[in-house]
Amino acid sequence: xxxxxxxxxxxxxxxGTSVKIECRSLDFQATTMFxxxxxxxxxxxxxxTSNEGSKATYEQGVEKDKFLINHAxxxxxxxxxxxAHPEDSSFYICxxxxxxRDFYNEQFFxxxxxxxxx
Amino acid sequence: GENVEQHxxxxxxxxxxxxxxxxxxxDSASNYFPWYKQELGKRPQxxxxxxxxxxxxxxxxxxxxxxxxxxxxSLHITETQPExxxxxxxxxxxxxxxxxxxGKGTMLLVSP
Numbered sequence: 001x002x003x004x005x006x007x008x009x010x011x012x013x014x015x016g017t018s019v020k021i022e023c024r025s026l027d028f029q030a031t032t033m034f035x036x037x038x039x040x041x042x043x044x045x046x047x048x049t050s051n052e053g054s055k056a057t058y059e060q061g062v063e064k065d066k067f068l069i070n071h072a073x074x075x076x077x078x079x080x081x082x083x084a085h086p087e088d089s090s091f092y093i094c095x096x097x098x099x100x101r102d103f104y105n106e107q108f109f110x111x112x113x114x115x116x117x118x
Numbered sequence: 119g120e121n122v123e124q125h126x127x128x129x130x131x132x133x134x135x136x137x138x139x140x141x142x143x144x145d146s147a148s149n150y151f152p153w154y155k156q157e158l159g160k161r162p163q164x165x166x167x168x169x170x171x172x173x174x175x176x177x178x179x180x181x182x183x184x185x186x187x188x189x190x191x192s193l194h195i196t197e198t199q200p201e202x203x204x205x206x207x208x209x210x211x212x213x214x215x216x217x218x219x220x221g222k223g224t225m226l227l228v229s230p
Binding site: 034049091093105109110112 | 150152154159160161162163164167207211212213216217218220221222223
């Protein structure tokens with residue numbers, strides 16, 4: 001149980017184009033999903049918290065107009081990197097949180113999307 | 119907000135030795151402390167977690183200890199194997215709907 005998928009697993013795009021990444025919880029409903037960015041040899045940096053049916057909450061320093069997040073259903077959240085530039089190249093990972101159980105904050109991670117912007 | 123410090127950043131051990139990774143946190147309200155293992159290019163995998171109502175938890179070769187007074191928690195891996203080589207992240211969060219704050223990671227290398 002608690003499986004999270006992500007698509008695509010990797011993408012190469014030209015500078016200036018937009019890229020959409022999907023995150024799905026396959027066997028549970030996730031009212032909350034998270035988007036992280038991970039640069040090589042670094043930790044996971046939270047970009048935003050995505051709540052179903054409401055606007056995402058972005059972390060300080062993350063441009064909401066550049067990283068568009070849509071959490072349209074209880075099993076799907078999307079991240080769109082708009083007008084991508086080479087500095088946006090990174091490993092993007094989503095996670096999903098099952099309904100809060102035992103009052104603790106478990107998260108299950110997707111396999112990640114490797115974005116390379118040329 | 120929460121701040122999690124993790125040490126060491128790299129750790130090299132011989133197969134069969136034990137490995138210990140330590141983390142400290144700043145928010146005394148934190149009560150959930152998971153540990154993740156991440157292999158290169160793959161997703162973080164939860165390997166063990168501990169909640170504030172216990173001081174120690176063990177799962178085969180892996181154990182985690184928590185000292186709430188000192189605000190630190192540690193991951194212990196015994197009888198290390200080459201397949202334990204990976205980056206390990208600690209994290210902390212408060213209960214309910216809060217976010218996870220991650221440490222910077224420890225690259226563990228187990229040599230045969």
